[in-house]
Amino acid sequence: MTLKVALAGAGAFGIKHLDAIAKIDQVEVVSLISRDLEKTRQVAAQYGIAHVGTELADALKLKEVDAVILCTPTQMHAEQALACLRAGKHVQVEIPLADSLKGAEAVLALQQQTGLVAMCGHTRRFNPSHQYVHQKIEAGQFNLQQMDVQTYFFRRSNMNALGQPRSWTDHLLWHHAAHTVDLFAWQCGAPIVKANALQGPIHPQLGIAMDMSIQLLAANGALCTLSLSFNNDGPLGTFFRYIGDSATYLARYDDLYNGKDEKIDVSQVDVSMNGIELQDREFFAAIREGREPKASVAQVLPCYRVLHQLEQQLQG
Numbered sequence: 001m002t003l004k005v006a007l008a009g010a011g012a013f014g015i016k017h018l019d020a021i022a023k024i025d026q027v028e029v030v031s032l033i034s035r036d037l038e039k040t041r042q043v044a045a046q047y048g049i050a051h052v053g054t055e056l057a058d059a060l061k062l063k064e065v066d067a068v069i070l071c072t073p074t075q076m077h078a079e080q081a082l083a084c085l086r087a088g089k090h091v092q093v094e095i096p097l098a099d100s101l102k103g104a105e106a107v108l109a110l111q112q113q114t115g116l117v118a119m120c121g122h123t124r125r126f127n128p129s130h131q132y133v134h135q136k137i138e139a140g141q142f143n144l145q146q147m148d149v150q151t152y153f154f155r156r157s158n159m160n161a162l163g164q165p166r167s168w169t170d171h172l173l174w175h176h177a178a179h180t181v182d183l184f185a186w187q188c189g190a191p192i193v194k195a196n197a198l199q200g201p202i203h204p205q206l207g208i209a210m211d212m213s214i215q216l217l218a219a220n221g222a223l224c225t226l227s228l229s230f231n232n233d234g235p236l237g238t239f240f241r242y243i244g245d246s247a248t249y250l251a252r253y254d255d256l257y258n259g260k261d262e263k264i265d266v267s268q269v270d271v272s273m274n275g276i277e278l279q280d281r282e283f284f285a286a287i288r289e290g291r292e293p294k295a296s297v298a299q300v301l302p303c304y305r306v307l308h309q310l311e312q313q314l315q316g
Contacts, residue, residue, distance in 0.1 A: 002026045003284055006051075006059035006089075008080065009071030010034035010043045013094055017069055018047050020277035027284055031059040056080055060087040067117070067287060069280075070094055074175055078103030081118065085110045090117040092283045096178045097297060099171065101308035108297045117286045118297040124183040124240075125295050126282065127275035128266040129256035133242055133249050134187060135269070141246065147184055147224040148241040151176045152232035172212045172228040173197070173307055173314070179238065180226045181216065182295075182303035187242075188218040191302060197310040214310065 005021065007014055007029055014034070021027050031051040034040040044052045051062065056072075059065060060083060067090035070080050078098035084091035085107070097120040098104040111118035124130050136142035155170065170176075185192050200211035210231050216224035240251040248259030254273050256264040270278055279295070286293035 001288070002028050003066050003287060004028055004030045004062075004064045006031035006033065006062065006065045006068045007071065008033040008056050008059065008068065009073075009094070010036075010040050011071065014069075014071035015043065016276045017071060017280060018043070020274060020280045022047070023272070023274075023277055024281055024284065027280075030064060031062055033059050056083060060084065060089060065089060067091065067283070069283075074099050074171060078107055081107045082110055085114050085116055085118060088114070088116070090283075090287050092119045092121060092280070093297075094121040095123070096120070096174050096307075097300060097304060099174045101304050104297075104301055104304040108301055111297050117283065117293055119283050119286065119293040119295055120297055120300045121279055122179065122182045122295040122300055122303075123275045123279050124179050125186055126270075126278040127251070127254050128269040128273055128278075129249075129251035129254055130183060130187070130240070131269050132256055132264065132266045133251065136247075137187060137189070142242075143245045144187055144222050144242060145245060146222065146243040147180075147187070148243065149180045149224065149226045149238065151180065151226065151228040151238040152234065153230050153236050154233050155230040170230075171208055172199075172210075172230065173310060176228055176238070177212070177214055177226060177310070178303055178307060180224065180240075181214075181306050182300050183240075184216055184222075184224040185218065185302060185306075188220055188222045190219040190222070192216050192306050193219045195306050195310055195313075197313050199314050209314075216306075 007017060010032055021029055029049050032040055032044045032049045033053050033056055035054055037054050040052045068084045069092045071094045072080060074096055077093050081091050081093045194217040196215040198213045199209035203210050212228040214226040242249040250257040254275055256266050272278055282293050
């Protein structure tokens with residue numbers, strides 16, 4: 001059975017999903033939704049997508065659509081995920097699930113009511129680099145003592161990953177910190193029991209903090225230190241240092257190195273080296289198999305509880 005998919009958000013990350021889906025058998029993107037109709041038509045033509053529109057509701061009306069992938073602005077995620085579930089469509093929401101705990105909890109409540117597959121794009125759970133470390137932890141060969149994480153961008157104006165103007169404002173806490181907060185708890189296999197945050201000055205135009213520092217403590221005693229910045233003029237992205245009792249690992253997206261910066265072969269960890277493709281494969285497999293996916297809304301909700309606590313600290 002070919003799964004018919006609608007994708008909302010034809011920006012930088014939407015295109016990553018389109019490229020990933022092109023490598024997955026028996027999945028077809030039949031609708032592309034984005035704000036700029038002309039750009040949407042151009043992208044749709046490149047990928048052979050017949051239906052285009054500017055409103056998610058247009059895609060949800062299509063009976064043939066089985067599932068939706070949301071790559072839309074953060075502030076729309078919870079509301080759009082709820083709309084998909086109400087329309088009887090399985091949904092994968094790009095990170096973050098919501099920009100508030102209330103929104104995240106509402107999505108989980110409706111998912112449990114409908115029984116549909118609802119998954120969040122916590123890609124770090126799928127990157128081969130992080131899977132490799134997770135397998136070492138599960139096998140008892142590596143005990144995580146500390147994670148040191150740097151999430152750095154140079155974003156002093158509102159531009160996306162393709163260098164194009166953004167119609168929305170990104171957020172260090174609700175978007176970028178979500179990756180690490182969830183990954184840390186997942187790798188520890190233990191809940192986060194203490195969390196602290198500090199932030200720098202609020203940007204006068206963007207209205208957000210451009211620098212942030214977060215400390216986490218897991219129930220098993222492991223520590224995480226996360227530094228985030230939109231001001232970094234240098235290598236961009238997120239770099240993870242895993243410090244354990246038997247080894248040190250450096251993860252950079254889908255690549256992994258040891259503490260001496262020697263590359264580790266992770267090509268056999270999974271069927272692909274592309275974390276987005278692996279994430280999408282899991283979403284479609286869960287739909288076909290009628291099961292809960294990895295990084296389901298239920299599994300990632302504790303992350304959003306921690307983000308909520310940190311937000312309250314910062315506002316206090």
